[in-house]
Amino acid sequence: MYRGNQIKTAALLGLLSGILVLGGYWATGNEQGAIIGLIFAAISSFGSWFYSDKAALAAYRAQPISRDDASELYDMVANLTKKADLPMPKLFVVPTQTPNAFATGRDPNHATVAVTQGIMQILDKDELAGVIAHELTHIKNRDTLTQAVAGTLGGAITFLGRMLTFGALYGPVSRDNRQGGNPIGVLILVVLAPISASIIQMAISRTREFSADRGAAEITGNPLALASALQKLESVGKQVPMNGNPAFEPVLIMNPFSTSSLQSLFRTHPLTEDRVSQLQEIAKQQKNYTTMTLN
Template sequence: MFRGNQIKTAALLGLLSGILVLGGYWAMGNEQGAIAGLLFAAIGSFGSWFYSDKAALAAYQAQPIAREQSPEIYDLVADLAQRAGLPMPELYIVPTQTPNAFATGRDPNHAAVAVTQGIMQILSKEELAGVISHELTHIKNRDTLTQAVAGTLGGAVTFLGRMLTFGALYGPVNRDSRNSGNPIGVLVLVVLAPISASLIQMAISRTREFSADRGAAEITRNPLALASALQKLDSVGRKIPMNGNPAFEPVLIMNSFSGGGLQSLFSTHPSTEERIRQLQEIAKQQQSNTNDTTVAVQ
């Protein structure tokens, strides 16, 4: 499943980049448009690689904490990071009663985990360990970078469409020239490409959440604790929504407004019910493996 999710993510990122490049080509009618789209993709990806951690932490006003300030949570993160084979990430507290958490950073050596004040008040130690392990899995899988790049590429599609539309409306147009802009290409960039980019970005986010849930279950060997935590986060989060830039919603462990059916296509997270169901299946698999091992030893 993990390898399949990785392949799916790579394919979705490639499709997102392809929309940007082809959209530029169609809109301008020549190779310069494709080059412009490629440059937007490259520059945006580099910028998100370097600045994504600072932007996400600033968006939620996260404050760094040292071990002296909160030794219990600090030691818990350190222990789980060691189990996951990761260096200790920087630890941040978000000053809000909304229970949530997120990880950010361009790689495991430049990573941070942020938890809200609210999440530490409503979760047990085992449940909090599940949430933190989920975030550490995002770091280990470099999902924090993937999400940043996907968000930047999606934004670049919209920006490029607006820029080229402005040029088509107010710039010189020579309809007899082979190099003139393609009206259909402009329409694609203005209307269809941003919608497609958003759907792809959200699909990437949902895929990475399932992988992180599985990774947390492997680290803690207690998937039901994470399932219990998700249930609490979903219930309380609906009453106290997380305030912040909507662009950073994919990095959060929980978006309490995720739904099913067609609504799920426009959600940054899978439904809580589906995540809990998969965690319960993992718990059954772990129990079955334990029983098989016990029988083999006997």
């Protein structure tokens, strides 16, 4: 699993970095745009690797907590972390009533789990344990790095597109009396590049969520508790939208922004009913295995 996620992360870096470099070249019509794109790719890649946890936590105004602040939550995470054979992550609470959670960090030794105030209020102990186990699986599979790379480079593509578009439209006139760069490149950066980045993120994100749900079921031995939690999160989340940077949407356990039919085409998470169906099937398999063992 770890090696597979390493390959996915490398592919994601390469594809998104390539979009930055080629888009910059086509937008300006010369090597200068490609160099600008390459610089953005290098800075974004390093930043997403080293500062991913800080960026995500800042985006949702998460606050650190210790065992003295929330002993029950801390002990629950410590117990699940031990079962998952992971180092104890840092714990944060997001000051919002929207029920959600996420994990971040470049590796298990620099990991963070964050939960919202809302999720602790609407979920029972078993359901919350399922959510925490889901996030710990993301950490164990190194998904947190993939999430950070996707969000950071996706944002860089959008920002670079706007910057180079301005230069293409209002930049100095060239020797052949053309102002700015290639209009096709402008189109690529303004429209096609962000869409391509989103598609790349979604291709990895949806598979990753299913995998994390399976991992949570293995850690807790209670897949139906997580299924119940997901249903509650979707129901309440629609009533209390979560404010934050959409670029970090993939790190959350539940899609908090996409509500319209058009937006649902670009979901970073699988449909909740599909995730619940998978967890129910896992529960049946666990029950059949227990029955066979007892017999």
